[in-house]
Amino acid sequence: MEGVLVTGVARAALEGECVRCLEGIDDEVAVNFQELYVYDDVRHDSSDEELDDEASKLEGDLLDLEPLLRDAVVLALPFQPLCQDDCPGLCVECGARLADDPDHGHEAAVDPRWAGLQALKQEED
Numbered sequence: 001m002e003g004v005l006v007t008g009v010a011r012a013a014l015e016g017e018c019v020r021c022l023e024g025i026d027d028e029v030a031v032n033f034q035e036l037y038v039y040d041d042v043r044h045d046s047s048d049e050e051l052d053d054e055a056s057k058l059e060g061d062l063l064d065l066e067p068l069l070r071d072a073v074v075l076a077l078p079f080q081p082l083c084q085d086d087c088p089g090l091c092v093e094c095g096a097r098l099a100d101d102p103d104h105g106h107e108a109a110v111d112p113r114w115a116g117l118q119a120l121k122q123e124e125d
């Protein structure tokens with residue numbers, strides 16, 4: 001009676017970067033949405049003015065889906081997108097992508113202040 005109830009599913013392509021390793025991500029989201037678009041002329045008859053200002057309105061026989069779609073899709077976006085759920089990220093020493101090279105590792109770095117002792121130890125060995 002007050003307007004048109006719009007219900008639907010939107011599918012959108014996602015493109016982004018993994019927050020841990022910066023690998024490119026191509027994915028897809030599907031979101032359900034529902035919104036009541038009220039007739040423009042019932043606006044003034046309503047007793048609830050505040051709610052009315054935020055309500056979506058029909059423009060004649062047309063309705064504008066864009067704000068509805070944008071809000072629905074943005075809410076469905078992952079806050080911290082990952083290339084895989086357990087992405088190990090990047091090596092803190094050389095920046096290599098650990099998912100490509102799980103056994104990646106470095107010799108434990110020697111604190112330069114102990115380097116002299118290490119030389120001494122090697123001499124003893």
Ligand SMILES: [Zn+2]
Binds near residue numbers: 019021083099
């Ligand atoms: Zn990643």
Ligand SMILES: [Zn+2]
Binds near residue numbers: 092093104
């Ligand atoms: Zn490394």
